[in-house]
Amino acid sequence: xxxxxxxxxxxxxxxxxxxxxxxxxxxxxxxxxxxxxxxxxxxxxxxxxxxxxxxxxxxxxxxxxxxxxxxxxxxxxxxxxxxxxxxxxxxxxxxxxxxxxxxxxxxxxxxxxxxxxxxxxxxxxxxxxxxxxxxxxxxxxxxxxxxxxxxxxxxxxxxxxxxxxxxxxxxxxxxxxxxxxxxxxxxxxxxxxxxxxxxxxxxxxxxxxxxxxxxxxxxxxxxxxxxxxxxxxxxxxxxxxxxxxxxxxxxxxxxxxxxxxxxxxxxxxxxxxxxxxxxxxxxxxxxxxxxxxxxxxxxxxxxxxxxxxxxxxxxxxxxxxxxxxxxxxxxxxxxxxxxxxxx
Amino acid sequence: xxxxxxxxxxxxxxxxxxxxxxxxxxxxxxxxxxxxxxxxxxxxxxxxxxxxxxxxxxxxxxxxxxxxxxxxxxxxxxxxxxxxxxxxxxxxxxxxxxxxxxxxxxxxxxxxxxxxxxxxxxxxxxxxxxxxxxxxxxxxxxxxxxxxxxxxxxxxxxxxxxxxxxxxxxxxxxxxxxxxxxxxxxxxxxxxxxxxxxxxxxxxxxxxxxxxxxxxxxxxxxxxxxxxxxxxxxxxxxxxxxxxxxxxxxxxxxxxxxxxxxxxxxxxxxxxxxxxxxxxxxxxxxxxxxxxxxxxxxxxxxxxxxxxxxxxxxxxxxxxxxx
Numbered sequence: 001x002x003x004x005x006x007x008x009x010x011x012x013x014x015x016x017x018x019x020x021x022x023x024x025x026x027x028x029x030x031x032x033x034x035x036x037x038x039x040x041x042x043x044x045x046x047x048x049x050x051x052x053x054x055x056x057x058x059x060x061x062x063x064x065x066x067x068x069x070x071x072x073x074x075x076x077x078x079x080x081x082x083x084x085x086x087x088x089x090x091x092x093x094x095x096x097x098x099x100x101x102x103x104x105x106x107x108x109x110x111x112x113x114x115x116x117x118x119x120x121x122x123x124x125x126x127x128x129x130x131x132x133x134x135x136x137x138x139x140x141x142x143x144x145x146x147x148x149x150x151x152x153x154x155x156x157x158x159x160x161x162x163x164x165x166x167x168x169x170x171x172x173x174x175x176x177x178x179x180x181x182x183x184x185x186x187x188x189x190x191x192x193x194x195x196x197x198x199x200x201x202x203x204x205x206x207x208x209x210x211x212x213x214x215x216x217x218x219x220x221x222x223x224x225x226x227x228x229x230x231x232x233x234x235x236x237x238x239x240x241x242x243x244x245x246x247x248x249x250x251x252x253x254x255x256x257x258x259x260x261x262x263x264x265x266x267x268x269x270x271x272x273x274x275x276x277x278x279x280x281x282x283x284x285x286x287x288x289x290x291x292x293x294x295x296x297x298x299x300x301x302x303x304x305x306x307x308x309x310x311x312x313x314x315x316x317x318x319x320x321x322x323x324x325x326x327x328x329x330x331x332x333x334x335x336x337x338x339x340x341x342x343x
Numbered sequence: 344x345x346x347x348x349x350x351x352x353x354x355x356x357x358x359x360x361x362x363x364x365x366x367x368x369x370x371x372x373x374x375x376x377x378x379x380x381x382x383x384x385x386x387x388x389x390x391x392x393x394x395x396x397x398x399x400x401x402x403x404x405x406x407x408x409x410x411x412x413x414x415x416x417x418x419x420x421x422x423x424x425x426x427x428x429x430x431x432x433x434x435x436x437x438x439x440x441x442x443x444x445x446x447x448x449x450x451x452x453x454x455x456x457x458x459x460x461x462x463x464x465x466x467x468x469x470x471x472x473x474x475x476x477x478x479x480x481x482x483x484x485x486x487x488x489x490x491x492x493x494x495x496x497x498x499x500x501x502x503x504x505x506x507x508x509x510x511x512x513x514x515x516x517x518x519x520x521x522x523x524x525x526x527x528x529x530x531x532x533x534x535x536x537x538x539x540x541x542x543x544x545x546x547x548x549x550x551x552x553x554x555x556x557x558x559x560x561x562x563x564x565x566x567x568x569x570x571x572x573x574x575x576x577x578x579x580x581x582x583x584x585x586x587x588x589x590x591x592x593x594x595x596x597x598x599x600x601x602x603x604x605x606x607x608x609x610x611x612x613x614x615x616x617x618x619x620x621x622x623x624x625x626x627x628x629x630x631x632x633x634x635x636x637x638x639x640x641x642x643x644x645x646x647x648x649x650x651x652x653x654x655x656x657x658x659x660x661x662x663x664x665x666x
Contacts, residue, residue, distance in 0.1 A: 201516055203600035206601075
């Protein structure tokens with residue numbers, strides 16, 4: 001018996017020793033971390049990609065954008081993802097350089113909770129910044145009523161729900177508000193956390209799910225979340241008046257129209273703060289993957305380029321069904337060209 | 344018979360014989376280990392203070408005392424102040440202690456003073472202790488989905504009738520001080536109840552018998568004899584509970600509304616130091632990390648001061664009783 005055990009152990013060891021390196025030679029394992037906003041889409045992509053390319057497996061950890069940038073700087077991952085791209089200062093810390101590639105885009109919606117759940121409330125451009133500034137405090141405010149004839153609006157206090165943690169969502173939302181409203185730009189301004197007006201009616205919750213839950217639990221609440229969260233929690237989403245004066249809702253033609261109305265610069269880093277175009281949904285943003293320009297292992301670099309190519313082709317088709325905006329053709333071409341600098 | 348003899352022989356030998364070198368060794372190494380343990384704890388505390396302080400000192404140098412009395416937290420303009428957080432931390436913890444302490448001590452009396460058959464008391468005790476095993480985030484979710492909606496009608500009524508009292512001066516919009524401190528009270532309850540029970544059980548039974556012998560009623564015996572006799576331990580329980588409330592993070596981050604304002608109203612949103620730290624660290628820039636470390640140091644100092652005051656009161660009260 002004992003001899004049997006020993007021989008089995010030996011056999012297994014031999015097997016591991018001989019096949020282990022062989023397996024490692026053929027297959028490449030890529031790890032990434034960062035933004036949670038595109039996490040549902042990325043994990044779907046990487047699962048499908050790993051199944052298609054038997055030799056490459058991709059692990060992606062949704063931490064948050066800041067942590068992704070940190071991991072990339074410390075070289076603990078092969079790639080990272082960030083909703084806020086990377087600043088020049090952050091990129092300078094990575095020797096060899098960083099390639100930013102916008103991979104998908106998303107919308108941020110203004111959700112609300114009103115008795116009787118009126119659908120698709122219209123919010124004019126001068127109204128929603130004033131709500132988030134705490135200047136319009138009642139749902140029965142004449143300005144909201146004027147934009148929504150026929151909708152019965154209760155005499156209820158507006159409770160603004162915002163993000164308590166620093167987040168890319170807040171960054172995109174406040175950047176948009178600052179572009180629309182001068183008062184917002186001079187007051188709270190734009191950033192991952194801003195100094196919100198002090199009011200009893202402005203409360204904060206952690207993460208997208210916290211904000212979603214608080215809106216759901218609070219009659220009279222209004223807040224901003226990513227489209228997918230509002231969609232799956234079945235929150236009501238407002239139609240927002242865009243630069244052309246049209247009211248556009250999220251989740252339809254509005255997102256692609258917003259991206260199409262806007263040309264990306266050469267470094268592929270820009271924010272769609274207030275898109276032109278009659279059909280454009282006003283609050284949309286790209287989200288980026290971050291790659292090293294100089295990878296130590298050429299096999300890994302090749303696998304990364306393969307991965308990007310998959311995301312740009314098959315991946316874009318899956319984006320819309322999960323609540324993301326597929327990249328416009330021009331952007332796909334620009335990203336494909338830029339991806340060749342991953343070496 | 345034989346075993347008995349043997350046993351007496353062994354005990355006799357071990358008591359009368361001089362300690363062997365093995366005994367010396369065991370004794371000394373135990374002593375050394377105990378000492379090392381104490382030193383390691385002290386060194387660890389020193390190291391924590393040093394490492395936090397090392398990161399915080401630039402923030403302390405640049406913001407100084409103004410940090411403690413300013414009410415603005417604006418990362419974009421690099422203005423930082425934590426007065427609302429200090430206020431919120433102390434206010435929510437005191438409220439939680441008032442509610443949780445009252446019910447905790449009441450529960451301890453109920454479970455130790457022969458109100459229940461011992462077996463049933465044991466069941467209740469286990470249930471109360473189970474409260475301590477519920478994770479903080481579950482309390483937070485429960486608060487958000489149950490406590491806040493349940494509290495809303497009562498809060499609206501109080502605001503309408505008694506809105507002139509500052510405590511009820513605003514309406515409850517959702518998250519706020521009242522639901523947060525109520526949930527916090529439930530979280531400190533098991534600590535207070537468990538330690539108070541131990542304190543009450545430590546009072547010798549004879550004391551109670553003596554009180555009864557002097558003709559007291561049951562409540563007189565409990566309130567005038569048992570509680571004062573156990574007061575040091577009960578006070579310790581309250582200090583422990585307060586410490587727990589000060590440091591509680593996740594449930595409060597979900598329930599308190601995280602709004603940087605100072606208000607007496609129970610229905611206003613507020614903020615706490617622990618929530619500030621937990622929510623802002625992950626994406627903090629280098630400058631923000633320094634001031635967050637400063638805030639962490641302040642939280643540490645508050646906890647330390649609270650514990651020292653508690654210790655001092657306990658010593659004072661026990662000294663007075665001896666006289």
